[in-house]
Structures are given as structure tokens and as C-alpha cells.
Amino acid sequence: MKDDIIRTIAIIAVVVVIGLVLNFFDERERDKEIKTFNEGICTECGGDYQFTGASGRTTKTYYYTCDKCGHTIEMSEIMK
16 A cells, blocks of 8 residues: 555656656747747848748648748747
8 A cells, every 4th residue: 555655656756757857848949949030030131030831730840931031940839
């Protein structure tokens, strides 16, 4: 009985730790994408990024292309 409780607590702890680690990496990726998007201003020439398309079924990739130089970036979510 006591072993079952300890095992259950250990499983819950492992699940929580895995969730926290995945959340941490997700936040880092989001911060990186926000920096890359640069509020919609192309870092190559200063033009404006325009939404140009999306691809994927389960995991979407969104494409933004500069209206001046044609530089394209890929995002995992729609940027505003």
C-alpha cells in the first residue's frame, strides 16, 4: 500500500517535471520567433513582412515574406 502511494507520487512528479521542461523550451522557441519577426520589419532591408502562406497538417508552418527584398521567414504561429 505504502509502495503504491510512493510510486504514484513519483509518477506524478516525473510528469510535472517533463511538463515544465517542455514548457520552458516552448517559451524559448516563442521568444526566438518574436525576435525573428521583429514586429513585422525585415531585418535584411527594413521592409514589411507580409503573410504569404501556410503549410502542414498537424503542425503548421506560417510564412512571411518581405515586400521589398523577398526575404522569407518561417513561424510556428500566426504573428500580429
